[in-house]
Amino acid sequence: xxxxxxxxxxxxxxxxxxxxxxxxxxxxxxxxxxxxxxxxxxxxxxxxxxxxxxxxxxxxxxxxxxxxxxxxxxxxxxxxxxxxxxxxxxxxxxxxxxxxxxxxxxxxxxxxxxxxxxxxxxxxxxxxxxxxxxxxxxxxxxxxxxxxxxxxxxxxxxxxxxxxxxxxxxxxxxxxxxxxxxxxxxxxxxxxxxxxxxxxxxxxxxxxxxxxxxxxxxxxxxxxxxxxxxxxxxxxxxxxxxxxxxxxxxxxxxxxxxxxxxxxxxxxxxxxxxxxxxxxxxxxxxxxxxxxxxxxxxxxxxxxxxxxxxxxxxxxxxxxxxxxxxxxxxxxxxxxxxxxxxxxxxxxxxxxxxxxxxxxxxxxxxxxxxxxxxxxxxxxxxxxxxxxxxxxxxxxxxxxxx
Numbered sequence: 001x002x003x004x005x006x007x008x009x010x011x012x013x014x015x016x017x018x019x020x021x022x023x024x025x026x027x028x029x030x031x032x033x034x035x036x037x038x039x040x041x042x043x044x045x046x047x048x049x050x051x052x053x054x055x056x057x058x059x060x061x062x063x064x065x066x067x068x069x070x071x072x073x074x075x076x077x078x079x080x081x082x083x084x085x086x087x088x089x090x091x092x093x094x095x096x097x098x099x100x101x102x103x104x105x106x107x108x109x110x111x112x113x114x115x116x117x118x119x120x121x122x123x124x125x126x127x128x129x130x131x132x133x134x135x136x137x138x139x140x141x142x143x144x145x146x147x148x149x150x151x152x153x154x155x156x157x158x159x160x161x162x163x164x165x166x167x168x169x170x171x172x173x174x175x176x177x178x179x180x181x182x183x184x185x186x187x188x189x190x191x192x193x194x195x196x197x198x199x200x201x202x203x204x205x206x207x208x209x210x211x212x213x214x215x216x217x218x219x220x221x222x223x224x225x226x227x228x229x230x231x232x233x234x235x236x237x238x239x240x241x242x243x244x245x246x247x248x249x250x251x252x253x254x255x256x257x258x259x260x261x262x263x264x265x266x267x268x269x270x271x272x273x274x275x276x277x278x279x280x281x282x283x284x285x286x287x288x289x290x291x292x293x294x295x296x297x298x299x300x301x302x303x304x305x306x307x308x309x310x311x312x313x314x315x316x317x318x319x320x321x322x323x324x325x326x327x328x329x330x331x332x333x334x335x336x337x338x339x340x341x342x343x344x345x346x347x348x349x350x351x352x353x354x355x356x357x358x359x360x361x362x363x364x365x366x367x368x369x370x371x372x373x374x375x376x377x378x379x380x381x382x383x384x385x386x387x388x389x390x391x392x393x394x395x396x397x398x399x400x401x402x
Contacts, residue, residue: 002048002076002114007031008038008064009053009080018051021107035059039067046072049114052079052097062095069096076114080105112354223281227261234260236291238267239322241346245398246271248382249342252317257333258306258324262288262299265320269297273318277301278309311336321345325365330375337401343379344398345372349386351393367395378402 005022009015010033019029030045032038035056042050050068054061065077079100093100098117101109153159161171227233242264251272256265259277261284269275269292277299279285285301292299306324311332318341319333325347333343349367372395373384379399386395 002027002111002118004028004045004047005030005049005051006038006041006045006047007051008033008035008056008061009051010034010056011053018107018110022111025107025111035061035064038064039071042068043071047075049076049078051110052077054079054081065095065097076117078110078114078117109354116356223279224283227281227283227287232261232263232287232291234263236261236263236266238264239346241396242267242320242322242344245344245383248398248400249273249344250317250340252338253315254318254320255311255316255336256320256322257329258321259288259301260284262291262301264322265299265301266291266295266297268318268320269299270295275299276316278304278306280305314338317341319343321347323347325367327375334376334379334401339401341401342382342398343376343401345376346394346396347372349388349393349395351386351388355388355391355393371395372397 003026005027007015007019007022007029008031009018012033015031015033019031022029027049030041030047032041033056036058038050038052039059052061052065056064059067061079065079068075068077073096076099077097079097080103081100099113101113157171158168161168249268253274253276254265254268256262256268256275256277259265259279260281262277265275265277265288277285277288278301279288280303282303285303288299288301306326306329309329309332311319311329313335315338316336317338319337321329321333321343323346337343347367348361349369349371350363351369352366353361353363369386373381376397376399379401381397381399383396383398387393
């Protein structure tokens with residue numbers, strides 16, 4: 001449990017503001033603006049959490065970290081850095097830092113990362129030795145640093161490379177390695193209930209632009225490869241939110257947008273609905289039909305790119321949209337419902353970025369606070385909630401067309 005903290009930062013305004021925020025959250029906080037003073041404070045009062053800035057007078061962050069470890073290595077050490085000090089951050093991780101955050105970082109983000117690091121200290125990732133764990137952390141750090149640099153330069157790879165202190169080709173090689181695996185992980189999700197929002201605008205095309213590699217040319221092929229795995233990537237059971245909201249749905253014709261392997265579509269068919277579904281992946285559509293046959297129901301499913309798909313106006317009694325965010329499709333969803341028709345919509349919010357494992361997600365493809373409710377402000381809201389269970393932060397809505 002983290003009950004005390006030491007802040008070491010020569011930026012007085014930031015230091016005092018962060019101290020006040022942590023104290024409001026119940027921590028006993030010590031603070032100083034230089035490394036030598038910090039080392040003396042740490043000798044006198046070993047804190048649970050040490051928050052270090054790299055650039056400080058008299059004693060730099062890495063030297064301070066090394067000496068603090070000699071005094072007492074049990075604290076959680078969180079280092080704060082800017083884009084230009086990513087190589088130093090990597091060195092600090094090798095010296096024993098538990099986490100590195102890029103500035104600006106608020107109290108909630110720091111505490112969330114500190115608690116994650118504390119849990120990791122207590123039980124290393126299953127099957128990993130300490131040295132391997134450190135490599136795992138470094139991989140996350142490198143990816144986050146690249147993402148931040150790209151964000152700061154609005155996607156300009158040459159400028160991002162300059163910011164990181166490396167050449168453009170080196171950056172592109174790193175991006176291909178790091179983001180290719182992130183793209184697959186995000187696609188596969190490894191969890192039935194933790195499915196990332198599939199982004200509008202062509203994630204594959206963006207990867208081509210950033211990495212200079214046409215390996216991601218065909219987004220449909222990417223999803224086909226994802227769904228070609230054994231079994232059902234996201235399972236056969238319907239989304240829990242859909243099950244809970246079933247009573248709100250008028251019987252009739254339903255459309256499942258970005259249906260994947262059909263778990264929600266088949267569930268509605270078993271409940272007596274006529275169901276149509278659409279997905280970019282031909283493999284997913286085939287598996288949805290197989291799941292329907294296994295469940296002894298029928299659904300109509302077709303392959304289509306939703307960026308070009310037009311929903312037939314006033315056709316549907318129910319439209320489902322689970323873990324797929326294409327803002328430009330919302331007017332079509334509204335128009336596609338009959339009077340009294342109901343939309344069921346659930347996907348991730350920006351709050352999800354606070355959760356473990358969400359570092360690679362883009363804010364562009366996550367809902368803002370209250371955004372989903374605002375999208376359907378002209379509908380009758382039957383249910384609306386924004387929740388974060390520490391694993392998934394989602395907005396969930398059921399709304400009826402007037």
